[in-house]
Amino acid sequence: MLKNFFHGQLALGLAQAAVAAALAMLVMVAARRRQIRLEGETAQALLRGIVQIMVVGSILVLLLRGPRWTSVFLLMGMIAAAGKISGGRAKNIPGAFQVSTYAIACGAGLVIALMTWAGAIDTAITSLIPVGSMLIANAMNTNGLALNRFRAEVLAHVGEIETGLALGAGPEEVALPYTQASYQASLIPAIDNMRSLGIVWVPGLMAGMVLSGASPMYAAVYQFVVLAMILAASGITSLISTTLIRAHAFSPEEQLVLQPGPGK
Amino acid sequence: MGELVIVNDVSLALGRSEVLAVVGPSGSGKTSLLRLINRLDEPTAGTVLLEGADYRSIPPRELRRRVGMVTQRPFLFPGTVFDNVEYGPRQKGEELASGEVNELLERVGLAGYAQRDVAHLSGGEMQRVSLARALANRPRMLLLDEPTSALDDTAKHEVEALFRSVVRQNGLAAILVTHDQAQAARLGARVAVIEKGRLVKMGLPQEVLGA
Numbered sequence: 001m002l003k004n005f006f007h008g009q010l011a012l013g014l015a016q017a018a019v020a021a022a023l024a025m026l027v028m029v030a031a032r033r034r035q036i037r038l039e040g041e042t043a044q045a046l047l048r049g050i051v052q053i054m055v056v057g058s059i060l061v062l063l064l065r066g067p068r069w070t071s072v073f074l075l076m077g078m079i080a081a082a083g084k085i086s087g088g089r090a091k092n093i094p095g096a097f098q099v100s101t102y103a104i105a106c107g108a109g110l111v112i113a114l115m116t117w118a119g120a121i122d123t124a125i126t127s128l129i130p131v132g133s134m135l136i137a138n139a140m141n142t143n144g145l146a147l148n149r150f151r152a153e154v155l156a157h158v159g160e161i162e163t164g165l166a167l168g169a170g171p172e173e174v175a176l177p178y179t180q181a182s183y184q185a186s187l188i189p190a191i192d193n194m195r196s197l198g199i200v201w202v203p204g205l206m207a208g209m210v211l212s213g214a215s216p217m218y219a220a221v222y223q224f225v226v227l228a229m230i231l232a233a234s235g236i237t238s239l240i241s242t243t244l245i246r247a248h249a250f251s252p253e254e255q256l257v258l259q260p261g262p263g264k
Numbered sequence: 265m266g267e268l269v270i271v272n273d274v275s276l277a278l279g280r281s282e283v284l285a286v287v288g289p290s291g292s293g294k295t296s297l298l299r300l301i302n303r304l305d306e307p308t309a310g311t312v313l314l315e316g317a318d319y320r321s322i323p324p325r326e327l328r329r330r331v332g333m334v335t336q337r338p339f340l341f342p343g344t345v346f347d348n349v350e351y352g353p354r355q356k357g358e359e360l361a362s363g364e365v366n367e368l369l370e371r372v373g374l375a376g377y378a379q380r381d382v383a384h385l386s387g388g389e390m391q392r393v394s395l396a397r398a399l400a401n402r403p404r405m406l407l408l409d410e411p412t413s414a415l416d417d418t419a420k421h422e423v424e425a426l427f428r429s430v431v432r433q434n435g436l437a438a439i440l441v442t443h444d445q446a447q448a449a450r451l452g453a454r455v456a457v458i459e460k461g462r463l464v465k466m467g468l469p470q471e472v473l474g475a
């Protein structure tokens with residue numbers, strides 16, 4: 001229907017964006033009936049998303065034509081941004097940004113480096129950046145889920161945790177059930193994506209590869225490669241972020257710092 | 265961090281086998297006082313001397329083993345009574361022999377309960393497990409934070425009698441925080457009144473609480 005009214009490609013794209021964003025907002029406004037207030041955060045995220053992607057879109061050609069070494073800086077910038085965004089999921093825990101950035105850098109960074117070295121990721125900027133950004137984005141989601149879950153678990157179990165401490169247990173021991181739960185929950189999307197690969201989930205990368213001339217079988221297998229890399233990157237990220245955030249939730253005197261109450 | 269002072273200018277000394285009952289309106293800082301003593305919270309000034317030693321010189325885990333705590337809600341760990349009782353010693357890498365566990369359980373009136381699932385215990389039984397769990401660390405001191413306020417009258421009096429005998433037999437120094445003045449008079453050798461974080465009165469129960 002939109003194609004009848006909008007003829008230029010950009011105009012059509014913006015119209016499509018408006019419709020999609022309106023739908024997302026409509027859902028968030030509908031959620032208000034259940035006293036769920038996400039419309040502010042969603043509106044902000046939508047606006048931010050469209051501006052960011054248009055800015056990147058307008059310089060993408062330049063970026064992709066740059067020398068290979070520039071991709072290192074691009075990836076580092078992405079990691080820092082991912083750390084900032086998902087670190088916000090651990091309100092009241094000091095050092096969440098550093099923890100997140102470090103975890104994502106280790107998780108996504110290690111997998112990118114290792115797989116580029118092994119030859120599973122091409123060093124051409126047009127391949128390294130899209131695949132790298134996918135790994136970083138997924139590591140970011142995992143990290144956000146892990147931190148969010150850890151925070152919720154700890155706040156719901158302050159009594160159990162402090163009882164353990166009062167009996168002479170250390171932070172690792174008393175927080176163990178909650179770091180385990182956070183780790184497992186944070187990997188659900190990565191594992192489910194892998195389980196549904198090809199059935200529920202036929203990712204765009206594969207379609208793109210086939211369109212640009214790769215054999216469909218290679219494109220299919222490479223899609224598996226990408227998801228396996230995502231799983232590895234997510235697993236490392238979550239392991240590091242849950243370990244580090246646990247250390248930040250306790251003081252050096254082994255007191256639980258993360259307590260319910262207004263943010264500090 | 266806000267500069268809200270919750271407990272201020274409270275000085276007290278406590279001897280072996282002595283129960284000090286602390287009373288005061290809710291929010292007066294009674295629980296916070298206990299949390300300072302086993303260092304679940306950090307004092308901004310002042311300190312605690314435990315058998316003459318500044319408690320900052322004692323590693324937190326060691327300190328908390330020496331200062332047992334029983335809270336209003338027992339927060340038992342999922343599993344059996346046995347699992348709960350041996351929790352403290354296990355943290356130190358020690359294993360309690362089943363004989364020792366049974367002895368502890370007998371002491372708190374739960375002989376034969378070792379293999380019971382804590383999910384099926386009554387409130388009074390849970391509080392007894394909580395006490396046995398604290399005693400398993402062989403503490404020198406006991407902090408009791410409203411330990412009977414969730415119990416009915418019968419269970420309350422039984423648990424009170426248990427505290428009295430445990431404190432006496434083990435030569436423990438104990439601080440009991442309670443909102444119940446009658447309980448403070450029954451258990452406390454001395455009673456302290458805390459208001460707005462300050463110690464306003466301390467002495468024998470009949471002096472402090474009146475007739």
